[in-house]
Amino acid sequence: MKLSFRWYGVEDTVKLQYIRQIPNMYSIVTAIYDVPVGEVWSTNSILKLKEEVESVGLKFDVIESVPVHEDIKLGLPSREIYIKNYKENIRNLSKAGVKVICYNFMPVFDWTRTQLDKVLEDGSTALVYYKEQLAKMDPLKGELTLPGWDSSYTKDQLAEIFAKYEKVDEEVLWSNLKYFLQEIIPVAEECDIKMAIHPDDPPYNIFGLPRIITNEKNLDRFLKLVDNKYNGLTLCTGSLGSASFNDVVHMVDKYSSQERIHFMHVRNVKLLEDGSFEESAHYSPSGSLDIVEIMRVLHKNHYDGYLRPDHGRMIWGETGRPGYGLFDRALGAMYITGIWETLEKTTKGEEAR
Numbered sequence: 001m002k003l004s005f006r007w008y009g010v011e012d013t014v015k016l017q018y019i020r021q022i023p024n025m026y027s028i029v030t031a032i033y034d035v036p037v038g039e040v041w042s043t044n045s046i047l048k049l050k051e052e053v054e055s056v057g058l059k060f061d062v063i064e065s066v067p068v069h070e071d072i073k074l075g076l077p078s079r080e081i082y083i084k085n086y087k088e089n090i091r092n093l094s095k096a097g098v099k100v101i102c103y104n105f106m107p108v109f110d111w112t113r114t115q116l117d118k119v120l121e122d123g124s125t126a127l128v129y130y131k132e133q134l135a136k137m138d139p140l141k142g143e144l145t146l147p148g149w150d151s152s153y154t155k156d157q158l159a160e161i162f163a164k165y166e167k168v169d170e171e172v173l174w175s176n177l178k179y180f181l182q183e184i185i186p187v188a189e190e191c192d193i194k195m196a197i198h199p200d201d202p203p204y205n206i207f208g209l210p211r212i213i214t215n216e217k218n219l220d221r222f223l224k225l226v227d228n229k230y231n232g233l234t235l236c237t238g239s240l241g242s243a244s245f246n247d248v249v250h251m252v253d254k255y256s257s258q259e260r261i262h263f264m265h266v267r268n269v270k271l272l273e274d275g276s277f278e279e280s281a282h283y284s285p286s287g288s289l290d291i292v293e294i295m296r297v298l299h300k301n302h303y304d305g306y307l308r309p310d311h312g313r314m315i316w317g318e319t320g321r322p323g324y325g326l327f328d329r330a331l332g333a334m335y336i337t338g339i340w341e342t343l344e345k346t347t348k349g350e351e352a353r
């Protein structure tokens, strides 16, 4: 397991030097943020970013994300140019030694929450998704943006894009995804870069838009679209775990034993009775997921891919990008490291006996 940490570049209030001080830290997960979705990232800007990351002694191995242009998801003729650009990005990133690219295939919106600063019982704040609040949200009225999204839209742009999606149901989205994968996976293989799709968050349709990277059956189908290890997963425990139909431990076990997980996002969520959820601390008893079991199956399957603690709460008075402060994610990193160290020692002890 290679412990990693997401960093939003020089603008991030969480400094690289602080991340470096977290014990066991191995690599940084980052991206170029000032290029519009679908355009080519220049080799110069990639190399500059790599240099910054490496200057503190961390690796520049994982990109999250190279976002997929909406025309690719919609299957429009203009997808050709964006697919060509995507391939160029894969090639340019491989020149900088990148090993894994994370992306998603969610129409219009990336991860969705209804409130970013819900005060929890202990006074910390967290991202939450309350069905009641969602029912009152209408993306076509008002401007919906969330920190972390790779793009945000004006009201008019949103209306236009929603209209285009009227013809795209789940099956059309599957075939557009297959088309994209058949084009890019051979390039990824040639460049030795593992592609790792992020599951939809939450893992079901929202605002009438289709979502397909949602459950075990669909993940099986996804992996078969192009049955090649370069076509793999970012297994996000919090995204898949925010629906009770997903058995996250089983899914981590299954896909890590098939060596199709290239990147793990580890965090906990607390499921509420009506299907809503709150993001919680990583510690298992704080939420609904058993983080120790998740780490145990990864260890059993000799997982040696990248893993990052995911969203943290805001604690100790920290302010900043919701979900991406330093303190709670650092606690998560140490919790995960502690579990892993214990697993390593226990297994070695058992082997010696």
Ligand code: DNO
Binding pocket: 064, 065, 102, 103, 104, 110, 111, 148, 149, 198, 236, 265, 311, 323
């Ligand atoms: C949320 C993140 C996602 C993820 C993208 C990958 O915090 O995990 O925004 O980066 O879905 O493309």
